[in-house]
Amino acid sequence: MEKSARPRTALNECVKVVVRCRPLSEKETLEGYDEVVQVCPERGAVRVLNSKGQDKVFTYDAAYDASADNQTIYDEMVRPLVASVLDGFNGCVFAYGQTGTGKTHTMQGSPTDEGVIPRAFRHIWAHIENAASPDVTHLVSCSYVELHLEDVRDLLAKDGKKLTIRGQELNGFYIPEMTSVVCKSAAEMVRVMTAGARRRAAACTDMNEHSSRSHAVFLVTVEAAHKHTHVIRVGKLNLVDLAGSERQRKTNASADRLREASRINQALSSLGNVISALAENSPHVPYRDSKLTRILQDSLGGNSKTIMIANIGPAQYNYDETVTTLRYAHRAKAIKNKPVRNEDPADAKLREYQAEIERLRAMLAERRGAERRGAERRPRRATKKTQPEPESEEPDDQESIESENQLAESLVEQEKRQAEELEQQIRALEARLVQGGGGKELLNNLNESQLILEQRHSEIAERKKREVEMQQKIDLEEETTASVTSTFTSLQQEVDHKTQRLKRCLSKYLSLREEMVEQREAHDAERREQEAAQAALVGALRRRLLLADSFVPRAGRQHVLRHAWNHDTDTWERQEHSGVEPLTSRPVAAPGRRRPLCEAALAERLPRQRCEDLLDLRPIPLPSTTRVYVPPPPPVVHVKQMPEPKLKKEPDIEVRKSGVRRPAPRPARPSTAHHRLGTAGGR
Numbered sequence: 225m226e227k228s229a230r231p232r233t234a235l236n237e238c239v240k241v242v243v244r245c246r247p248l249s250e251k252e253t254l255e256g257y258d259e260v261v262q263v264c265p266e267r268g269a270v271r272v273l274n275s276k277g278q279d280k281v282f283t284y285d286a287a288y289d290a291s292a293d294n295q296t297i298y299d300e301m302v303r304p305l306v307a308s309v310l311d312g313f314n315g316c317v318f319a320y321g322q323t324g325t326g327k328t329h330t331m332q333g334s335p336t337d338e339g340v341i342p343r344a345f346r347h348i349w350a351h352i353e354n355a356a357s358p359d360v361t362h363l364v365s366c367s368y369v370e371l372h373l374e375d376v377r378d379l380l381a382k383d384g385k386k387l388t389i390r391g392q393e394l395n396g397f398y399i400p401e402m403t404s405v406v407c408k409s410a411a412e413m414v415r416v417m418t419a420g421a422r423r424r425a426a427a428c429t430d431m432n433e434h435s436s437r438s439h440a441v442f443l444v445t446v447e448a449a450h451k452h453t454h455v456i457r458v459g460k461l462n463l464v465d466l467a468g469s470e471r472q473r474k475t476n477a478s479a480d481r482l483r484e485a486s487r488i489n490q491a492l493s494s495l496g497n498v499i500s501a502l503a504e505n506s507p508h509v510p511y512r513d514s515k516l517t518r519i520l521q522d523s524l525g526g527n528s529k530t531i532m533i534a535n536i537g538p539a540q541y542n543y544d545e546t547v548t549t550l551r552y553a554h555r556a557k558a559i560k561n562k563p564v565r566n567e568d569p570a571d572a573k574l575r576e577y578q579a580e581i582e583r584l585r586a587m588l589a590e591r592r593g594a595e596r597r598g599a600e601r602r603p604r605r606a607t608k609k610t611q612p613e614p615e616s617e618e619p620d621d622q623e624s625i626e627s628e629n630q631l632a633e634s635l636v637e638q639e640k641r642q643a644e645e646l647e648q649q650i651r652a653l654e655a656r657l658v659q660g661g662g663g664k665e666l667l668n669n670l671n672e673s674q675l676i677l678e679q680r681h682s683e684i685a686e687r688k689k690r691e692v693e694m695q696q697k698i699d700l701e702e703e704t705t706a707s708v709t710s711t712f713t714s715l716q717q718e719v720d721h722k723t724q725r726l727k728r729c730l731s732k733y734l735s736l737r738e739e740m741v742e743q744r745e746a747h748d749a750e751r752r753e754q755e756a757a758q759a760a761l762v763g764a765l766r767r768r769l770l771l772a773d774s775f776v777p778r779a780g781r782q783h784v785l786r787h788a789w790n791h792d793t794d795t796w797e798r799q800e801h802s803g804v805e806p807l808t809s810r811p812v813a814a815p816g817r818r819r820p821l822c823e824a825a826l827a828e829r830l831p832r833q834r835c836e837d838l839l840d841l842r843p844i845p846l847p848s849t850t851r852v853y854v855p856p857p858p859p860v861v862h863v864k865q866m867p868e869p870k871l872k873k874e875p876d877i878e879v880r881k882s883g884v885r886r887p888a889p890r891p892a893r894p895s896t897a898h899h900r901l902g903t904a905g906g907r
């Protein structure tokens with residue numbers, strides 16, 4: 225997520241999509257839910273059973289059932305991607321799906337089954353320590369951020385500071401201030417991940433005891449510099465564990481959890497829109513709609529090799545969410561990325577380190593020279609001192625020689641100390657860089673057998689992947705060639721065949737129509753839920769504003785209302801004072817009262833009733849949607865002027881020339897934050 229050089233030439237590569245179905249949870253088993261998902265790993269297909277008999281079948285690059293573990297998924301799908309990162313490409317693995325379907329289980333893993341993230345660490349370090357050439361210097365660093373309630377927070381900073389996403393859609397977004405920790409082993413990286421994961425927002429809901437309430441991105445940057453060619457390759461690996469989509473009625477979320485759920489769903493909905501726009505090759509991709517899509521811009525349709533792991537549950541009561549996840553995953557298959565090897569990017573840290581080491585070495589050489597010169601000067605003075613002094617030499621001269629000597633000695637000491645400090649700095653910087661092992665570790669039997677085993681795993685995985693692809697191709701071929709190769713011996717046969725095809729087309733059309741209706745229903749349900757969540761949030765806000773209107777004096781309120789949220793800098797900014805309202809920095813007490821009072825409390829009524837009508841129940845004036853008809857001026861006709869009939873004067877009715885009677889406008893009411901929200905909320 226750091227600013228990087230734009231790609232030069234790129235070959236299109238589709239996003240790889242994997243579906244993983246977890247087993248029925250204990251709770252689901254106890255409650256007796258049926259399984260409606262059938263996974264066929266050999267074909268990379270997932271079938272969702274429908275009570276009406278209209279099953280849905282989706283095919284992907286790979287599909288895993290409940291028996292698959294993280295090792296299988298890593299070896300078959302993620303290992304080649306991490307190998308590309310080690311070769312200087314950008315890579316991204318992101319887990320997507322409903323809450324409680326196993327995204328964190330896949331990415332971080334459990335004590336018994338390590339997830340994709342720690343496996344990637346071990347893979348990276350096995351490569352550096354065993355396979356990389358000793359002529360190659362490596363620098364591995366990692367960062368960990370989360371997106372919680374539309375705030376980007378640094379999970380590796382002790383204070384969990386908020387971060388700002390910078391950049392533009394055309395040049396890519398980046399997070400400049402995030403903490404970057406240089407690591408020297410897989411174990412160190414695991415420690416960093418565990419420390420960050422502990423700071424991540426999580427809570428218990430009805431659907432998951434340990435539900436992630438934020439989207440988390442773990443970024444690993446691997447830089448490699450060749451000693452002879454001086455080429456620096458930078459591979460960046462984004463490991464993303466998204467928060468799960470959730471329905472309020474299933475999770476029973478309220479208050480803070482509801483606010484989080486609403487933001488999570490909003491961000492996921494923006495992600496869905498980006499996926500749809502990319503899949504349809506739409507000219508505009510709405511990356512700017514949410515921070516999540518800004519962070520994932522390069523991974524979706526940009527310079528990256530990407531794998532989407534769609535997690536689903538098999539229980540029947542999650543049918544709608546499962547089908548929605550599968551549809552999005554299917555759509556994501558059409559996204560084309562343009563990965564390019566990052567060679568010599570401007571922001572390579574390794575280059576900065578190398579330049580710094582060179583600078584410190586030059587300074588050290590200078591210090592050493594000064595130290596030597598000082599040491600050479602010292603003995604001369606010392607010999608001067610030991611020589612028998614001429615009788616004529618003054619005692620003052622002797623003192624000055626001694627003090628000069630002391631000064632020179634202290635200077636030499638100082639130079640020595642500075643040189644040692646420089647040496648330490650150089651050693652610290654060099655310690656961060658790791659030379660390739662060049663296979664010397666292969667002599668170690670354990671490592672050798674481990675490497676061979678991993679190689680075998682990846683070979684098997686590669687073969688399996690090819691098998692799935694072949695099987696999918698065969699299925700498709702069978703379907704198309706069956707109709708092409710059939711020969712018609714009679715007209716009747718042709719008619720039968722065409723009728724059959726027509727029936728197939730009709731059933732396909734009906735299923736598509738049904739899918740459309742279902743999608744609309746799902747969309748409506750989601751919209752209703754979002755509306756309910758919005759109503760709850762608006763209700764809470766109105767209560768707060770009511771309190772503010774009622775208890776915060778006007779001057780203070782105006783002071784606060786002059787602040788506006790800036791989406792680019794993520795800060796509240798104070799608007800310039802218009803000069804209309806009185807400029808008061810602090811609310812002042814009403815004259816003659818002991819404390820500041822609001823208008824409602826100041827209204828002229830009995831003191832006993834002052835607090836009773838805080839709620840203003842008068843209807844909120846809506847802006848007019850019509851304009852008053854102004855008739856054109858009557859043509860000038862030269863006829864004899866008739867005296868105008870006298871109209872009876874009515875105080876409350878405005879009489880217009882056109883003869884339309886309108887009520888006189890009501891006196892303007894004071895504008896308060898509460899009234900403004902009332903108008904907006906009612907819309």
Ligand SMILES: Nc1ncnc2c1ncn2[C@@H]1O[C@H](COP(=O)(O)OP(=O)(O)OP(=O)(O)O)[C@@H](O)[C@H]1O
Pocket residue numbers: 245246247249290321322323324325326327328329330334432434435436437466467468469535
């Ligand atoms: N493949 C699996 N095998 C066994 N248990 C699993 C599997 N996938 C998930 N689980 C279990 O299901 C529970 C929920 O998983 P997890 O917390 O990973 O879900 P999640 O998708 O990350 O949820 P959320 O979006 O709410 O954070 C955990 O107890 C986890 O151990």
